[in-house]
Amino acid sequence: PDVSADDLDAGKVGRFFKQVGREVSQEHLETLGVLVPQGGRLVPSHGGLILFGSDAARRRLFPEAEMRCARFRGTDKVEFIDRLDLEGTVLEALDEAPKFIRRNTRLAAKIETMRRQDIPEYPVLALREVLVNAVAHADYSLTGMRLRVAIYADRLEVENPGMLPFGMTLDDFKAGVSRLRNRVIARVLRELGLVEEWGTGYLRITEACREGGYPAPEWEEHGPCLRVVFRPHPEVEAVTHVPADDRMDDTVNDTANETVDVPGNVPGNVPVSVPANTRQEWLLEQLARGQRTKAADVATKFDVTEKTAKRDIADLRERGLIEFVGARKTGHYRLKERS
Template sequence: MRSTFNDLDFELARQLFSPLNKPFTKSTANSLELLVDYQGSQYPTKGALLLFGKDRNRLFPDPFIRLARFEGVAKSEVIDQAEIKSPLPLAIDEVLAFIQRNTALGAKIHSARREDIPEYPPAAVRETVINAILHADYSTQRSPIQVAIFDNRLEITNPGPLPFGLSLETALSGVSQLRNKVLGRVFRELQLIEQWGSGLNRISSVCLQQNIAAPKFEELDHFFRVTLYPRTAKVAPSESWHISIIEYIQQHGKISAMEAEKLWKLTRRTATSRLKKMCQAGILVELSTGPFDPYKTFILAEPRNQPRKT
């Protein structure tokens, strides 16, 4: 049965746009491509129904997001679980609330006041959740977004690999091919995202700035997963080839790809790949004007993330 204009919850849309002083009208819906013309009538797009569809059980019998808190570090015993099929703008806060109640909260005392410290950095968690919702493949409704919380990590997995022709390395450099453009437009209008293509970089940057182990990004067949590590996790052990670069930068202050190539006695391509991996691990910071800057250099990140000789 074809969905109609009446299947959209325009009142919900108005409530979400109102705090931003943005009126939501039928003209707004058309400009955001929530509606399409077909044989003289207007019908909601799939993105519109995901965002503002009314009858959720009829439109989407399976959940969009499945969440679980597991005991220990494996998917054995479930402590808490939930399923979400709410309109996507509302689903974000529901996911964040589940994660908050199932992760630890530390504290830091500043003279007479107490500062609560979440186990995972909220900005990185929020960015990861939004990234998964934006880039999920909703054509297969029986493969929901999965949020899995363990004692030692938080995994957020969405159905749908990176778009064809987009490598993980390219995605981490800030290049993006948005799978769900209607969702992207609305999320941007609602100020849920700042700019397309900056999500993965922002997740890494937040962890680096807070001296937390670098997140892990994986393509798993037809899925994409981001793994976040808690503040208590130790930075992963370094590779032996890290040491020579660390010592060079400690002596010279910085290093270029050409200098790393000579130091490692490798090709430029392999040296550049290694330097990027060290950046992703939170060991180095790249200084450049863009991904293709021929004069880019690398410096040491925070001392906590520098590997030691053994």
């Protein structure tokens, strides 16, 4: 393809290497294979374009090299609740996809020895590892297929285009056999500290799940794709008591409600066991301390939309736990006295 050094986004290259305290030079990019000689000049390699290419170059040459995320209502793909097409590079998607997952999954609160422990619905470290592996091993030459994250009521799936390399089986993968499809991408990911030793990913993923009390993920080959399926943490399942198809309402950018104990510093005018999500619990804590917390504060704290925060507040008002006092523009919320 007709490419030039200008098709490489130098700003992106510098930003990602700066995050790991590395200065990057032309020689370094040549060593990694991000730049390769062609016709007496240096041009970006395919891997270099996929990771650091300008938006125009990637859309022209590798339009499938992006990640798409979706949250579905039930256990199939009939109805969306939330979706996000990450049109930046797949490296940028590794930063954004976890945020999408966080705002579309649940937390359980576990209190031990006077300390609260938040348990995410899915294992954060194992998910990160799987996302990195998906970027490293995807077949970006397949048309009409992209990296995908799909969240259902009963599972989370990460899917990358491209089967296992020819002759390699899932048993080989689990035994630590590693065959790289994208050598440039693999080198860069390692240089950026996103992978450790190739061939150890399965072990790290399953060990992270075991240590966190999560079910072991499942690897599946579906046609030209490789899919990893995660199941929710038992503690998160236990606090919902809601059928899988009904766990999420029709709102966007929300997490499911969970039953948690109201913090001890919330006074007696709030019932002891209030069905509340983590954001609502935090809001009750702030109001108990006399803070004039607003929807924007909740949105900023938990990286959700203000619409989601307002919905949390409206729910607490409807249940008679908080009330709004004062004028619309200058008033504030407070805990409602129990009658």
